[in-house]
Amino acid sequence: MKKWRLLLALLACLLTAGCWNRVELNDIAVISATGIDWKEGNWVLSYQVVIPQAISSQSAASSSAAVNVFSTKGQSFRSAVSKASQETSRRLYFSHTQIVIIGQEAARKGIGSLLDTYLRNHDSRETVSVYLSKGSARKMLEQLIPLEKIPGAAIQRMITNEEMNSSAFRQMTIHQVLMDLLGTTHATGIPGLVVSGTNESVDRAGQLTRTSTPSKVKLYDLGLIKGDKLVGWLNNEESQGAMWLADHVKKTTVPFACDENRSGQKNSSIRITHAKTKLRPELLNGNWIMHVEAGADGTLMEYNCEGDLSKPKQVAKIERLIEGEITAIVENGWKALRKNGADVIGFGSVIRQKYPKQWSKASDNWTELFAGTEVKVKVNVRLNSTGMSGSGFKQEQEKDG
Amino acid sequence: MNKQTAGALTPLSPSLQANVKAIQSRFGGSTDLVIRMFRSDAAPEREIAILYVDGIVDTGTINESVMEPLMSMRLPPHALVKGSKLLEALRSCVVSIGSVQDIHALEQALQYMTDGLCIILADGCPAALTADVNGGDQRNVSIPQTQTVIRGPQHAFVENLRTNISLVRRIIRSSDLHVQVHKLGQQTHTNVAVLYVNGIVDEGIVKEVYRRLAAIDLDGVLESGYIEEFIQDETFTLFPTLLNTERPDTVAAALLEGRVAVMVDGSPIALMAPTTFFSFFQSPEDYYQRFDIASFVRIIRYAAYVVSIVLPAVYIAVTTFHQEMLPTTLLISLAAQREGIPFPGLAEALLMELTFEVLREAGLRMPRAIGPAISIVGALVLGQSAVQAGIVSAGMVIVVSFTAISNFVMPEFNMAATSRIIRFLFTIMAGVFGFFGIFISVLFMLIHLVSLRSFGVPYMSPIAPGPAKQGLWRDAFIRLPWWAIVLRPMDLNLRNPKRQANGKRPPAQRHSSKP
Numbered sequence: 049m050k051k052w053r054l055l056l057a058l059l060a061c062l063l064t065a066g067c068w069n070r071v072e073l074n075d076i077a078v079i080s081a082t083g084i085d086w087k088e089g090n091w092v093l094s095y096q097v098v099i100p101q102a103i104s105s106q107s108a109a110s111s112s113a114a115v116n117v118f119s120t121k122g123q124s125f126r127s128a129v130s131k132a133s134q135e136t137s138r139r140l141y142f143s144h145t146q147i148v149i150i151g152q153e154a155a156r157k158g159i160g161s162l163l164d165t166y167l168r169n170h171d172s173r174e175t176v177s178v179y180l181s182k183g184s185a186r187k188m189l190e191q192l193i194p195l196e197k198i199p200g201a202a203i204q205r206m207i208t209n210e211e212m213n214s215s216a217f218r219q220m221t222i223h224q225v226l227m228d229l230l231g232t233t234h235a236t237g238i239p240g241l242v243v244s245g246t247n248e249s250v251d252r253a254g255q256l257t258r259t260s261t262p263s264k265v266k267l268y269d270l271g272l273i274k275g276d277k278l279v280g281w282l283n284n285e286e287s288q289g290a291m292w293l294a295d296h297v298k299k300t301t302v303p304f305a306c307d308e309n310r311s312g313q314k315n316s317s318i319r320i321t322h323a324k325t326k327l328r329p330e331l332l333n334g335n336w337i338m339h340v341e342a343g344a345d346g347t348l349m350e351y352n353c354e355g356d357l358s359k360p361k362q363v364a365k366i367e368r369l370i371e372g373e374i375t376a377i378v379e380n381g382w383k384a385l386r387k388n389g390a391d392v393i394g395f396g397s398v399i400r401q402k403y404p405k406q407w408s409k410a411s412d413n414w415t416e417l418f419a420g421t422e423v424k425v426k427v428n429v430r431l432n433s434t435g436m437s438g439s440g441f442k443q444e445q446e447k448d449g
Numbered sequence: 450m451n452k453q454t455a456g457a458l459t460p461l462s463p464s465l466q467a468n469v470k471a472i473q474s475r476f477g478g479s480t481d482l483v484i485r486m487f488r489s490d491a492a493p494e495r496e497i498a499i500l501y502v503d504g505i506v507d508t509g510t511i512n513e514s515v516m517e518p519l520m521s522m523r524l525p526p527h528a529l530v531k532g533s534k535l536l537e538a539l540r541s542c543v544v545s546i547g548s549v550q551d552i553h554a555l556e557q558a559l560q561y562m563t564d565g566l567c568i569i570l571a572d573g574c575p576a577a578l579t580a581d582v583n584g585g586d587q588r589n590v591s592i593p594q595t596q597t598v599i600r601g602p603q604h605a606f607v608e609n610l611r612t613n614i615s616l617v618r619r620i621i622r623s624s625d626l627h628v629q630v631h632k633l634g635q636q637t638h639t640n641v642a643v644l645y646v647n648g649i650v651d652e653g654i655v656k657e658v659y660r661r662l663a664a665i666d667l668d669g670v671l672e673s674g675y676i677e678e679f680i681q682d683e684t685f686t687l688f689p690t691l692l693n694t695e696r697p698d699t700v701a702a703a704l705l706e707g708r709v710a711v712m713v714d715g716s717p718i719a720l721m722a723p724t725t726f727f728s729f730f731q732s733p734e735d736y737y738q739r740f741d742i743a744s745f746v747r748i749i750r751y752a753a754y755v756v757s758i759v760l761p762a763v764y765i766a767v768t769t770f771h772q773e774m775l776p777t778t779l780l781i782s783l784a785a786q787r788e789g790i791p792f793p794g795l796a797e798a799l800l801m802e803l804t805f806e807v808l809r810e811a812g813l814r815m816p817r818a819i820g821p822a823i824s825i826v827g828a829l830v831l832g833q834s835a836v837q838a839g840i841v842s843a844g845m846v847i848v849v850s851f852t853a854i855s856n857f858v859m860p861e862f863n864m865a866a867t868s869r870i871i872r873f874l875f876t877i878m879a880g881v882f883g884f885f886g887i888f889i890s891v892l893f894m895l896i897h898l899v900s901l902r903s904f905g906v907p908y909m910s911p912i913a914p915g916p917a918k919q920g921l922w923r924d925a926f927i928r929l930p931w932w933a934i935v936l937r938p939m940d941l942n943l944r945n946p947k948r949q950a951n952g953k954r955p956p957a958q959r960h961s962s963k964p
Contacts, residue, residue: 062881070769070880072794073787078780104785143773144780171773201777 077138080115081200083185084162085151087121093128094119094186095140096200103197113253114197117189125165142171146204148178148222149241151185155271155278163229163276166222174223177204180240180271180278188241190251191265203265207239210267215297215323216288217267225273232407233396233414235274237290240281242268272390274415280388282381289381292342292374293423294393295325302346304366304373306353316353318346318370318431327398331406336421338395342374344427348434352442357434371427378425389415458554465496465572468555472500472568475559482562491522495535500558501567507584510546511567515580518543519569535571536578544569548581563638583611590616595862596696598734605695610640610714616697617644621704625649631662633676633713637669640714641676644700649707649937649945654723654904658709673713673720680711680722682902687870689863690903692721692728699733707943709904723904725911727925728938730754732860735928744927751926753855757868760855761798762879762887764848769794770883786842795880797841801849802873804831809853911938930954 083094094117102114118135122128132140150159166172181188189199196202207219217239228236243249245263255261270287272280282290291297299321303314328339348357348366355362385393396414400407410417461468469484476482481503488496497519501511522543540549552558553576558568565583590612593605606613614628625647633641641662645655661680670676673693681690692708694700695717700710703721711720730750735743767774768783775783790797808827815823832850836843852872859865871894878886901908911921920936923929932953937946 070793070883071772073768073772073780073784074790076772076784078777078784080777098781100781100785101788104782141772144777146777173773198781 071139075138076141077136078141078144080145080198081147081149081189081203082142082145083119083149083151083181083189084125084154084159085119085185086154086157090121090123091125091128091154092119092121092186093125093132094189095132096189096198097136097140098198113192113251115189115199117186119186125161142169143173145173145176146198146200148176149181149185149188149203150178150238151181152183152278154185155180155238155273158276159225159273160276163222163226167226172222174221174226176222177207178220178222178225178238179203179207180238182240182242182268187243187249188265190249191243191263192250192253192256192261193265194256194261199265203241206265206267211298213299215291215300216284217270218291218296228392229273229276231394231397232400232411233391233394235272235390235392237270237272237282237287237390237392239267239287240269240271242266244268270392272385272388272392274390279390282384282388285377286381286384289377289379290385290393291381292323292325292378293327293340293381293385295323295327297323297325297344299323301349302370302373302377304369306369308369308372310372310376314373316351316366317349318429319349320344320346321432322346327395329395329399329402331403336395336399336410336417338398338421338423340378340423340425342378342425342427343430344370344374345430345432346370347432351434351440354443356439356443358438363431363434367429367431370429370431374427374429375425378427379423382423382425386419386421389419391415391418395421458556460554461552461558461570461575461577463573463575465498465570468558468570468577469498469500471555472558472562475555485516487520489519489522492535496572498570499567500562500570501582502562502565505563505565505585506567506582510582510584514545515567515569515582518545536569536574536576539569539571540578544578544580546580546582550579552577552579560638587612593695596694596699596733596860598732598737601734601737602696602698604697606697606712606717606719608715608717610642610712613697613712613717613719614642614644617700617704617710620697620701621646626704629659633662633665633667634670635666635668637671639670641670642712642714644704644710644712646704646707649705649943650709651707651943655709657904658711658722662711670713672716673711673718676711676713677720680720682904686897686901687867688726688898688901688908689729689861689867690722690724690901690908692724692861693718693863694721695719696733702733702736705948706937707946723906725903725906725938726898726901726908727911729859729861729864731924736931740928740930744929747927750858750860753858754864754868757852757855757858757865758871759875759887759891760852761802761848761872762875762890763884764845765794765798765876766879766883766887768844769880783842783844786844789839790842791840793880794845795876797845798849798876798880799873801841801845802852802876805849805853806869 078098078100079095080098081096083096085092085094097116097118099112099114099116102112120128120131120135122131129140148162150162166174191199193199193202196205207217210217211219220236220238225236225238242265243263244266245261248262250256250261250263269284270282270290271278272282288300297320299319300323301317301319303317304310305312305314306316322345323342325340325342328341330337330339351357353366355365357363385391391414395418396407396411399410459471462471469486473482473484483501483503485499486496499511499515499519519539522539536551540551552561558577561579562568565585566579567582569578569580587609588607590604590607592603604616606616610630618626623646627645627647629643631641631643632638643655643658643662658680662676665676665679667675677691677693678684683690692703700719700721704710708721708723711722730747735747738746772780792800808823808831812820812823832846835841836846856865856868859868875887875890878890882889899907899909899913907914911925921938923934924938928934932949932955935947935949935951937943937948
C-alpha cells in the first residue's frame with residue numbers, strides 16, 4: 049500500500065512538471081531562408097517564413113504566396129532576431145532554414161559575427177547553404193520561383209542541380225565556409241545570386257500563373273571572401289576555372305572548336321562525366337610553382353568537325369582539342385584569382401601539407417606569394433564514347449550524295 | 450482435491466427406495482433428474498433403478514447399452530441370491546459399456562451423476578454401478594476463431610475437456626503424453642487437466658504446477674483465465690506469463706518443447722507454461738511455412754509490436770519537442786494539418802486513442818447484426834469528419850490507425866492487449882518529456898521485463914540472461930530451417946533438451962538422377 053502511495057505522489061509530480069519545453073507545430077514560424085543586409089550601421093535580418101496552409105494540398109489556395117518575408121533591424125544578429133517577436137505571432141524557428149543569403153554590403157562589412165552566431169546556437173544548423181547577393185538579400189527572399197513552392201528550398205535545389213550537372217558553382221554550407229576561413233588560407237568562394245531579367249520583381253503568386261516570369265533568380269558570379277570580407281567577384285567562366293583548380297568539378301559540359309588555336313565557333317561539346325585535379329607544388333629559387341594535373345573522362349555530345357571518329361587517331365586529336373579548351377578555362381580562372389589575390393582554391397593547404405617548414409615562412413605574406421605563383425596546367429582527357437553515331441550527320445549526307 | 454467426496458461419506462443403504470429418495474432430496478427435486486425403475490424378467494423380485502441427469506448423457510447409449518440388456522438379461526442363478534452379487538453380475542455380464550465402476554457412497558453417486566454418468570441401483574444392494582454414458586449436445590470441433598493460420602491444421606478446441614485431450618492425443622501418439630485430471634471449484638467440480646510429455650519436461654515444473662493448482666480454493670472455475678490468475682508468477686505486471694491457445698497443434702508443439710499445458714473443462718482455451726517473452730511472437734504458422742518467409746514475418750511482428758507501443762509517443766515527441774528531426778517538407782505538411790486544431794498534440798493523441806479503444810470494445814460487445822453500422826460510424830464519422838471539422842489532424846488519424854493495425858499483427862491476443870495499455874503510458878511520458886520521456890519509459894519497461902519469471906524461467910530468455918546453450922537463438926528472432934533447430938527453445942533443465950540429432954541438413958540435390 050505504501051508503495052502505491054509513493055507511486056501516486058511520483059505520478060502527481062510528473063504532471064505538475066508541466067510539459068517542459070513543448071512547442072506545438074502551429075506555434076512556430078518555420079523559416080526557409082534568412083537574408084542578411086547591412087544598412088546604416090545596423091544589421092537587417094530578413095526572414096522567409098513558410099505559410100504551411102498555402103503549401104499543403106488539402107487547402108490548396110494557390111492564389112496566395114507560400115511564404116511571407118519580413119525584416120528586423122538590430123546592432124547584433126540576435127538582437128534583431130529577438131525583435132521579431134514584436135511583429136510575428138509565432139516563435140521564429142531556424143532549424144529548418146535551408147539557405148542564408150548575405151547581401152553585398154553585409155559581406156563587405158564582414159561575415160564573422162554571422163559565423164559566430166552559427167557556431168554558438170544549436171537551432172542554426174551548419175548545413176545551411178550560403179549565398180551572396182549582388183543586390184539586397186531581402187529582395188532575393190521576396191522572389192517566387194516557378195516549380196517550387198518555397199523559394200528558399202528552390203535555391204537550395206538549384207545549387208545542387210548546378211553542382212551535379214555543370215559544376216561552375218559549388219554548394220557552400222556554413223560548415224564548409226567555416227572550414228575554409230578557419231583553415232590554412234582564410235579564404236573561400238561563395239556563389240552569388242542575382243535577379244536577372246526586367247526590374248519587375250516576382251513577388252506575387254499571381255505572376256506564376258503566366259508562362260514566363262519577368263525576372264528570375266540566377267546563380268551568378270563567385271564571391272571571393274578573404275578573412276571574413278568580400279574582396280571581389282569571379283564571373284561564371286572564371287568560377288568554372290576555379291572549380292577545376294580546386295577539384296570540385298563533378299560533371300560539366302565543355303564546348304570546343306574544331307581548330308587547334310580555338311578561334312572558330314565552339315560548335316562541338318563534350319560531357320565530362322568524371323574529373324579529377326591533382327595539385328603538386330614545387331619550390332624553385334624561392335618561387336612557388338603549382339603543377340595542376342587535371343584528368344577528365346567524357347562522352348561526346350555533339351560534333352560538327354571533320355574526321356572519321358571510328359579512327360583512334362581522330363579521337364586522340366579531339367582529345368587534344370578538348371584538353372586545350374580545358375587548359376584555357378583553368379588558366380582564365382587562375383588569372384582572375386591571381387588578380388584578386390584570394391586563395392579560395394586551397395593552394396596554401398597543398399603547400400602546407402607538402403612543405404610544412406617553408407609554409408610557415410610563406411604564410412605571412414601568402415597573398416603576394418600566391419599572386420606570384422606560377423601555374424603549369426596539364427590536362428588529360430579521355431573520350432570514353434562518341435555517342436550513338438559515328439562520323440556525324442553532315443558527313444553521312446555527303447557520302448550518300 | 451475431491452473435497453466433497455473426500456469429506457464425510459454417507460454409505461448407500463440396502464434399500465433401493467431409500468437410496469432413490471436420498472438422491473432425489475439431494476437434488477432438491479430438480480426436474481432434469483431422471484429415475485427409471487423396473488423389474489427384469491430374469492430377476493422379477495428384485496427392483497432395479499437407473500438414474501441420470503438429463504441432457505448431459507447420451508440417451509441413445511443408455512437405451513442400447515444399459516436399459517436394453519437389463520430388461521432382457523439372462524442371469525446365472527447364483528446371481529439372484531440377495532446381496533451385492535446382483536450388481537457384480539450386472540457389471541460382468543449385462544451392461545455393455547466400456548467404463549463401469551462400483552461405488553458405495555451417496556456423495557460419489559451424486560458426483561458421478563453430475564459428471565454425466567448414469568447410476569444403476571438394485572434393491573438389496575448397498576452399492577451402485579456407474580456406467581459412462583457421457584454425451585448430450587456439444588459444440589462440434591470447428592476451425593479456430595482467434596488464432597487462424599493459412600497453412601496448418603484447421604481445428605480448434607471446444608468446450609469439452611475429453612474432446613480437447615483427444616485432439617492433443619491424436620497429435621502426440623505416445624504413452625509419454627501424460628494427462629492428469631483434477632477437480633477444481635467447490636461448486637462447479639470442474640475437471641482441470643494437466644498435460645506434459647514425460648521424458649522431456651522438467652519434473653520440477655510439473656510439481657510446481659500441481660502445487661499451485663492444489664492451492665486454488667474457489668467455488669467455481671468457468672474458464673482457464675480463472676486458473677491463470679492463480680498460477681501466474683507475477684500479478685502486477687502488464688505482461689502475460691502464461692501462453693494461451695485454442696489450437697491443439699500449438700499445445701502439442703508446446704508439450705514437445707517441454708512445457709506443461711493446463712486445460713479446463715468448459716473452455717476452449719488451454720494454458721501453457723513456462724513461457725518467455727519471445728514465444729508470444731511465434732505463430733504456429735511460423736513452423737509450417739518456409740523458414741525464410743517465417744523469419745521475415747516474425748521480424749515484421751517484432752517491428753509491429755514496437756510500433757504499436759511507441760508510434761503515437763514518437764509522433765508526439767517529434768511534433769511537439771523535436772521538430773528539427775523532421776524533414777522540412779514533412780514538417781510543413783504536418784504543420785499545415787495542425788493549423789486550427791484546438792487541442793495540443795498530447796490531448797489529440799489521447800482523444801483518438803481512447804476513441805479507438807471505445808470503437809474496438811463496441812465492435813466486440815455489440816450484437817452481431819449491427820456490426821456494419823459500427824464500422825461506418827467509426828471509419829467515416831470519427832475518422833474523416835473529425836479531420837474535416839478540424840478537431841483532430843489527419844496525421845494523428847493516420848498514426849492512431851497504423852498503431853491500431855500494428856497491434857493486430859500479434860499472434861497472441863493477451864500480448865497485444867499489453868501494448869494497448871503501455872502505449873498510453875508512453876504517450877503521456879512523450880507528451881511531458883519528449884524523447885527523454887520515451888527513453889525513460891523504455892528503460893523502466895526493460896527493467897520490469899527482465900525481472901519477470903514464468904515458473905522459474907527468466908521471461909526475457911534467451912536475451913537476458915544470455916543463452917545458456919549455443920543454438921537457442923535459432924528460433925527466437927528468426928526461425929532457421931527445421932534441421933538447424935536442434936535444441937528445444939527454453940532455458941530449462943529439460944530431461945531431453947535435444948529435439949533431433951545434429952547434422953541433419955539434407956545434401957544438395959544437384960541433378961535429378963535418372964532411374
